Amino acid sequence: QVQLVESGGGLAQAGNSLRLSCAASGRTFTSYAMGWFRQTPGKEREFVATISRSGGTTYYADSVKGRFTISRDNAKNTVYLQMNSLKPEDTAVYYCAAVHSPYGSQWKNDYNYWGQGTQVTVSS
Numbered sequence: 230q231v232q233l234v235e236s237g238g239g240l241a242q243a244g245n246s247l248r249l250s251c252a253a254s255g256r257t258f259t260s261y262a263m264g265w266f267r268q269t270p271g272k273e274r275e276f277v278a279t280i281s282r283s284g285g286t287t288y289y290a291d292s293v294k295g296r297f298t299i300s301r302d303n304a305k306n307t308v309y310l311q312m313n314s315l316k317p318e319d320t321a322v323y324y325c326a327a328v329h330s331p332y333g334s335q336w337k338n339d340y341n342y343w344g345q346g347t348q349v350t351v352s353s
Contacts, residue, residue, distance in 0.1 A: 231255040231327050231342040238323060238347030241315050249310040251325030251344055258306040259283075262333035264340060265299060265310045267321035267349075274324065278310060279333025286332060293319075315351045322346040 237249040251263070264279040278289045278299040287299050298311040308325055326340035334340070 231258075231261065233325050233327060233342055233344035235323065235325050235344045235347040238349045240350045240352065243316055243351055243353050245315055246311070246313045247315065247349060249312065249323055249325075249347060249349070251308045251310075253306045253308070253327065259303050260329055261327040261342075262330050263299075263301060263308040264326045264328065264333045264335075265308075266324045266326060266337055267319075268324070268346075269321045274337050276335040276337065277323070279335065280308065281332045283331070288333065288335065290335070312349070315349075317351050317353045320349060320351050322348050 232254045233251055235251045241247050259282055262282045265277040266274045267277050268274040276290050280287045280299045280301055284301045296314045301308040324346045325344045327342040328340045
């Protein structure tokens with residue numbers, strides 16, 4: 230079992246930055262690739278970014294490429310999502326997720342564990 234707890238969400242103005250954190254506990258963090266997803270009311274949960282269990286490989290949704298950066302600190306059992314140049318359309322609940330695999334996935338059904346989510350609201 231892996232427990233994931235997100236933090237760092239909040240209110241930001243367009244153009245500003247936020248950094249989300251996801252702290253993992255339970256089984257060995259380095260056995261899991263990690264991902265970030267987001268969801269708005271009435272819509273499917275959508276892929277944002279993923280990072281391999283070593284941290285050496287990352288992949289982003291086109292909508293955030295060049296603005297968001299995913300990283301991980303395996304010594305701290307934590308994955309981060311640095312969000313720069315925020316836009317109102319980035320407003321969503323952001324979830325981190327873990328998959329027992331060397332590499333992550335853009336498909337939410339591949340993930341084994343999920344956090345409870347953290348709200349990000351970007352005002353124009």
